[in-house]
Amino acid sequence: MQLQTFNTTRTARYYCVGEPGPTIRHVWFCLHGEGQSVADFAAQLSNLVTPERLLILPEALSRYTLPPAPDGTLSTGATWFAASDLLPDLADLTNYLDSLAESILAACPPNTPVTVLGYGHGAAAACRWLASNRISYDRLILYAAIFPPEIDRRATLVGLPDRPVNVVTTTVEMYTPEVAGEGLVQDLLDVGLTAQLSYVAEDGLTLAALGAGAETINYEPNPNPTE
Template sequence: MTPLFFTTPRTARYISLGEPGPAIEQVWVCLHGHDQPLANLVEQLRNLDTPERLLLLPEALSRHALAPADGAASRTGAAWFAPDSLLADLADLATYLNALTQEVLARCAPGTPVTVIGFGHGAAAACRWLAGNTVDYTRLILCAPVFPIEIDRRATLVALPERPVLVVSTSNDTYTRETIGEGLIQDLLDVGLSAQQRIVDSGPLPLAALGASAPV
């Protein structure tokens, strides 16, 4: 039995911290991790929420309920791709993120720089999206990045434009050894990209560690 695919419009959700307009000096597209609720991502990014910076937080298209934690209210998680529909999911991801980013940038001043930041699986999603060379971005930040085995990491990195890449790891990463950045920095350098790594404490990302205190 072979699954068949049918393309249909989807209604996506996103959060915008900041209002698009001529006063915006930076746009950051922020991709959450696997099953990471957007409210959790907002908390991680609160140090970046400044008047001149617009934070765009798209939610992945595959939404589903998460088990409540200790009697708390129900939560929603989302995934950027599934192992058995990877190519279709990546195509939908690119269509979605291209359209949303272009709509936001059209309401900002021409040439407003774009930073893309991805967490966990969102880092892999960001790399696959940007490898399509559709969005003109300034730099890429990968936080505790996880590339599922279904995604060829080296082939994805080769296709990225020549933009700086920052790999951010926390001092107490507990996901996999990959989130600590082992091998990824070397892969980035091997394909000719400028790459650096920063180690930060868990919690909201500090401005200084990201070099985000001034326009980029």
């Protein structure tokens, strides 16, 4: 018996908090954690929602049903990659996120600042995606980042463009020693990137907690749209 591969089109899902359009001043692509429902992830990001900020939450391609909640409600989790099929999964997620970003940004003003936020395994997925250097972005935020052992973290970080990276760790949940963030920051510095470490507590994610501060706007709308 011999394993073969076959490329086919499939339907991906994503959640949009806000509406792409001329009033958008910031676009955030937010990648969820392993087995996390996108709805739960969106609830964590509620403090970031403003009329001028568009949040795009892609769902990983490998979906499955999570165990029922205490009230019997079912929800969907997803994973970005499987250890047994890593390279095809990484190629698929890059193509998927590239196409999604291109579509979203085409509906927003030119040069709208882009932030990429990766949570848990979504941080590793974000780094692998951005290391392909196909999308222009302004800032990368890695929150409680977990790189599976199958992914060479240092080799991945070397491929990232020279953009600021904010590494965020939590004082509440420490899933693995890597979540503490110090090692990741050192790896980022070692490959020549600008990185800083910040901490969040259980109060929720805010711009300040994510190390984002005041977002800059490098887009000036045309006062005469017909020109």
